[in-house]
Amino acid sequence: MRMKLTFIIFLSALIVLGNSDPHCGYEACPKIDPKLFTVHLVPHTHDDVGWVRTVDDYYYGGNGVRGIFEGVVNELMINETRKFIWVETAYFWKWWSETKKDDLKENVKKLVANGQLELTGGAWSMNDEAVNHYQSTIDQFTWGFRRLSDVFGDCGRPHVGWQIDPFGHSRETASLMAQLGFDGLFFGRLDRDDKAHRTETKTMEMIWRGSKNLGEESDLFTGALSEGYTAPRGFCFDIYCPEHVSEDNYKEKVVKFVQIAKRQADMYRSNNVIWTMGADFAYTVAKRWYSNLDVLIRHVNEVSHKTGVAVAYSTPSCYLQALNAENRTWPVKEDDFFPYASEKHTYWTGYFTSRPNLKKFERDGNNLLQVCKQMHAITSSGESDDLNSLREAMCILQHHDAITGTEKQHVADDYAHILSRAISRCDTSTSQLLKLLTKKVDSQDTLIFSRCPTLNQSECSVSEESNTFVVTIYNPLAKKVNKFVRLPAPRDNGFTVTDLSTGKTLQVQFVPIPRSVEAIPVRLGKAKHELIFEAVDLPPLGFKSFHVSYQGRSRRRVLRDTNKQETDISNEILTISFDDESHLIESISVNGKKTKLTQELMFYKSGKASLGLRASGAYIFRPDPNTPFAIATDKVKINSYKGPHVEEVHQVFSDWASQIVRLYKGASHVEVEWLVGPIPTDDHVGKEVISRFTTKIDSKRNFVTDSNSREYLNRTRNFRETWQADILEPVAANYYPITSAISIEDEETKLAVLTDRAQGGGSIADGTLELMVHRRLVNDDNYGVSEVLNERQMGVGMFARGRHLVLVGSPTSNVTAQERTLVQQEMVLPPVLYFSPTTLSAEEWKAKYQTEFSGVKMELPENVHLLTLEPRKDGKILLRFEHIMEKSDDLRLSRASEFSIQDLFEAKVQKVTEMTLGANQILSSSRRFKWNEDKFTSGTKNDQDRTAPERNVIQSSDNFKVILYPMQIRTFVVEF
Template sequence: MRVLGVTALVALVAASAADAACDPSKWTPPSDGVYNTSSRVDPDKLNVHLIAHSHDDPGWLVGVDQYYMEKVQYILDTAVEELVRNPDRQFMFVEQSFFQRWWHQQGSEVRGVVKQLVKEGRLDLTVNGGWCMHDEATPHYIAMVDQTAYGHQLLMDEFGVSPRIGWQIDPFGHSATQGSLLSQGVGFDALYFARIDYQDYANRKKNKDLEFIWRPSKSRGKASQVFTGEIIDHYCPPGKFDYGNNGNQIQDDADLHDYDVCDEVDQFVNNAKMRGGASKGNHVFIPMGCDFQFDNSRRWFKNMDKLIHYVNQDARVNVLYSNLSYYTDVKRAEGLTWSVKSDDFFPYASARDDYWSGFFTSRPTLKRFARVANTLLQQVRQVDAVYQSHHSSELVALQRAVGLVQHHDGLSGTEKQSVADDYALRLNDGIIQAEKELNEVLFVIGEKEPYHFCLLANTSVCDVSTQNADFEVLVHNALAHTTVQTVSIPITHKSAAATVLSGDASVRAQDVFVALPVHPETQVAPYSFVFSVELKPLSTSRLLVKQKDANIEDDNEHQLEYAGAHGVDAEVTDDDVVVLENHHLRAEISKTTGSITKLANKKQNIQIPLSLNVAYYQAFQGDGPKSGAYIFRPDSNKTFPVTGTASDGAAAGSLPNVTMVELQTNTHNGLASVPRVAFKIGSWVTLEYRVNDEDEFLEIEWTVGSVPIDDKKGKEVIVRFDAGDSIASDGTLYTDSNGLEFVKRVRNHRDTWNLTLHDNQEGVSANYFPITTGAYIKDKKRQLNLVTDRAQGAASLVDGQVEVMVHRRLLADDGKGVSEHLNETESVFDSVAKKNVTKGLAVRGNFFINVDSAEDSMRSLRSKMESQFFRPLTAYRKPVANDVKAKVPWLTVSEFPPNVGLTTVQELSKQCLMVRLSHLYAVEEHATLSQPATVDFSALFSVKNSVVSEVTELVLTGTKELRAEDERVGLEWKTTDDAYGWSPQSLPVKGTTVVLQAVEVRAFRVCFAKGSAVAVEEGGSDAESKKKAAEVGAKDMDDVDSWEQEEGYSFGAALQDLAEMIAIE
């Protein structure tokens, strides 16, 4: 028996006295054991809406599979059981990556119950509805739309419901794209979240401004606004009302000493009144649930039943089970006037020195891999559509993997290492299936030998090209524009040449260069074959590459050493400059420092001085907030060069211990060369400068790592571009929002409150912002543009400068729950020691920079962002006989307007495609290209033996037709001001023609049929025209079958042949 001390006895007596003060006769318990939960809205009271939910991360501390097995399946099992017990109860579930797994494991009886609960709205699946709750800082908008659409389509197919509420409660800051395209754009009437800057939160709470109208798109204005709410005190219940984590329950048995109804009611009412005091109107909501809660739903619902029963007897407030759709509707019905916010919510700070701007860069290789996988998914979908395979099931694995990694603890880099590895494995498995899908499509059109992706080609690894003297390259252009792109392939010979076997491609320039390994001690392909190729819109071409001389293994004259046959020591001479140029640009690079010194735009006759410095911040590791997976907190505002002493963060320093690496070997066939030069900086950084054919941008390939930690100090590595006084940027940086619109960033400033910075370190971390594809600084005459190959953090801490964080290696945890240092390592085979060694992760990536006039700069920037995201799809195989007849694609695409992007092309049926179009420019970015763009599908899409018969606009997710104007515009709200108050009209489809306004992204169903196109005449009957189109389509359902017969093959037969070949092998 445990003996109580004096202090414990006193506490017990005090508690008993308090209990005695609570008169049980004040409360009426249920006589039949059933609590009264039937309350509805009371117009004369503060109404408290209980929102029962569970926030379920599909990966964070453990992987998605483990979370499902240990928690989520029991959450859904027990929640459904408890909803059936009481018709007043409601429960919200969000993450479709979990729900769909659970749904497909249920029998018919449970499915019938669930469908009825969904129909009644008590199991609420109309909130968010994506495959995951995506991050908002690091994904590209195409991936955000894609994963949202995938979840929405599954909900529509199974339950016939469309989500109408956004629920982004855990991402670490919120983007302008989320507030526009991913809210109103996907059909959401409201958006609720739980993480905004602590200073902003305090101001808004004080001013009753935690709910407001968010109108972040200057281009779309009111047409893309959304009612937005920041949840008071986070997304978990207040204090003792968390019935899962803290073990509390309501004791309403008056015969027991721990009877606590009075205390429970008082605390709840006080909290509700606090929320009411910070809100407008007579309605507030309290989230009831938290991370992975409701695995014991009985406990949660029984206590909530008691809470509603007794609080409503108290009668000071009215409490009810509710859902966010109903809450939004009653808030709107109050007719209140709301403030307007027109910027975004980055970076997020939860406290002093606690800026969540580190995750913008965390896990850079995962960020790049996810970008590559996302682009690959879009490209293989296109190939499916172009050749009308009717067989895209192999893409499901990649679609799910790409969707899953967009999770706010996935692509963000804020998960444990084992979980990051799991995301990467899923992406890799999905890519393997996509390769299989690509080959099945190509097999159908006569390509009998399979192709293989080489995802590590940028690190000089590709089995096909290094194990065969000759090989074929398949190149697919996913752009709707003719493009000149550069392809780099690892090879083992000193000379090579490419020729076109089939397709409309033309090789323009080619060279062979010495390859730079990521780790000097590893043995990889010694050379890179680089060629530029012109590609037509949505075209696929086949090239043959022939290597021309002896294998490098038989050539002792060449060794892969920086300071050997291909490396020269830096030497200061009168001719200290390397010049790289094409007819667009000229770059001068110092042999001594390895830094660019001048950058010129030859066509605009603009030249600026420009330096590049690689440096790092030392991570803070003392008491208080530390740099970690989430947090960026340097120990000062000083930066250190890769070797040497600290230099002031505002000063441009030289790069020490520089070795220039001669790369070019020779030119070929009289074609123009592709000039480049590389430098080794210190012991763990390399820079390679490239000027590619027809490119307006200088390409800079950087390799960073292994980052040394022998001094026991974490490091956050940056690349800083400094144009000095040549660009008077006036404290302003512009960063892209998920690859869509740009957001103006003013140093040490926030639009909606007066930012307080407490020290020099905060002056750094508070001015870091996420970039997904690009950033720029400008003045009235010129603009310096930067395009990147993955999500990163960027800042402009001094006028004329842009710095980008490229890598982080940290030795402390930031205390945000991961409990693991962000210290990524890799196993590397040491070709000298002949064994695997563990080293810090080395990262390789690319920047693209140019300078342009103020008038034309956004044209070059937007074009580069689009072409860099949609790099050509390349696949490789051994050469095959050229007697195979090339099949004509089912779909060909003509040149699109230069301001329109073909974002998605996906098969819907034999004669219909789902097409998403994006206007690539925002308002006021360009005098002509920002204007509305017209797309006539009948003129731009050509289908064998058919024409465009119908174009119908869909909601952006593609789940249903966009039928009414109010679906496009969204709900109307009264506002206090008119920031971005215009509402550009989204023009309806007319016949086969659509008009896109600036930065619009829209989805369409495009159908084809034999004979004449059926157009909807202006003022005519849309329904009648659709009926005619349907009749034409029904009559020609066998268009594709007849095409197959003409071409002499059958898709089903081809698959059977492929299966037999695989079985034989």
């Protein structure tokens, strides 16, 4: 009898799954009785793309993702009412591309088509939201969507964002997800006080305003999950949980289930609630989950007419549809969810800085990925395995335990290896494409284009060992840029640099490499000087080549050492003065107007664990005491150097902390290049190093930070917009993620500091800004890593080197516009240098090779950025254009801008199709849910105009003209 029943159930499943008509998406949702309170059970597994084990170990290892996925698929095939959501496309694609089980593949397709297996989120990994750059976030969603579309077509298009584990949530993420076409977003982690307030006021679900510039098209329904992302206590059915539902205990289980459901009904507004039935790497034995859930569902529904509570297998999108169908009103949120505190003294603000070198490596990887994509598109080379490997490596790095620095050390090493290997592959492709673009005559020579990946530590084998070489500089921006090039040189004179496009000999300058840089243990270079020249008018999406040759020593030296009385440095715009006693910066003058400003490297002592207090760790920042200590115990040692290109002061704070303060010719900003490490821990105290800027600016507790390098958010010290803040950690509670910029201002002066990677920072006292640049700890914060954040290299603590760009001006000047331009040109997409050793003279090289090239016919307008230029598998091109200003940034540059796609390219444009941001849906076919706002929350400060910016119709009759409004991104598939 049992065998016969099993056969009938299996046959029924086959009949349903064999239906060729797709019922995916909202059509596959369970029918909900509006008279009952319905619990939506969402079976899921949260599978980190690396954390305490590597990506491959999580996939292939014991209780691994491969087994989880296949086990779930087999269980779904048994019962057509069962559902499951899959989130991490990285793991799905790994399974799909490697498995030989064709029958299982077909079952997966059927399960997606009938809505039992729903793809949620859809990105390659579940990205962090604090330290990611928006370009990388868009890329990793785009690539995840692409792979899902390749396999499942339209049924592979996710409808809902699923950010259940990131440690705080950014407003820009909400904006991007709305533009991706999502109907809603659900997340798991919420500040403990915020959660207490929201559960009390029934505001756990809301309409999140993702942008103050884009109107309603950036609004996103957002829900905070009551249990994080695990099942309520007593209803976990994984192998590590003792719970089960049987014929012996089902009555008490039903009673408890109804009690929890009704308690949650008091926290939410609707007649529906969502239960996340899973956990980290759950469903290693999927049968155990489903057999218990089947019994639970059956018995709860048997008495639903008495309890008023029903239950069904569901998905986040089905739950969202049920909420939308109720046609209720919802509260509005306009700020973000940073910083996140899980306990009164526990602020997750340390990871904003953790593993600073990995954060910088990821930022560099994004730049090289854009270059690789652009060159493949410009040369009509299509996609390649080399390009796709870098795409996937960068997607992995976006994971919320990767770029955050919150993984074990061997996993961080694995991430770096994955990215390094992928960059190397794309470098090989880029070298071949550069050979194609520079080729002027037929030849079979062995010309190579190689990068020097350790230029940041003044090291490059080509420039140090070759008497003659060519530097080809590629500009990934769609507008001309200038760049001061710094190359390690074995000698301090005798070099000639020729601009091969004009034949002009360029002026050079030599500056000594600081001894602190020479002492970096992993530095292999022997150069003691840097050769500096200016590369002007680097063509948009193109390159220029420069010939460098050693002509023998000359008597004249461009470098000029200055004595201690001549430490002030200046250019045509700025003057930086240094204090005679401390040798710290004393003031910055802009066009003669002096601003008092002091900057120094300092450190916090890391708090240790004690009763009720957690230690500073990879996630947590908790200084003890809350006052930073000066690194320099005496006056700072300084040397200054002046020449035609740059004036700079080298400062040494201690044997483990130094920096260079620079002013380039014509620059309106100051560059501060810091070097920290190895941070000493001989006293068994962790240290968290900051760069602090102190001014007389009356900032009144207010400061501004960027959100994922896009829009700016106003911050107020010791204040939360949603609830009455009770701040017990005055430093950690006022740290925010700084992906690119932080600033303070009053009526007369504005100070802005730009970063070359994500860092934690804040304004801990009026008139001050600080950014945490490095941290080395001696304790773990006990949040799962079970390892101290103590990075080492060559037997000593890790060195980190980076740059801050400092801008000072009046609030009415164009400082904000300068910030946005500088972030692009200097910090995110700077020109990339390729080196070619040669025996050819400048004249011979110019006769043999193309020395200048641009991939576009014209520059884009000043306020427009070409965000994406990449090949698609069908021979088409994916383009994204972005207006980089906000409405309030600049009177001139914040206006709408227009240009023609056809005017950009030589080739004839045949067709342009506008897509949603993720390029997986034609924009005109996108129909998102509409939501009603609470009346008392409308008309708030960000609600002056919620009308979305216009989108002009892209048509051939006007050469495919595009109009962009502030902060607008438009995505196109172009056919030539």
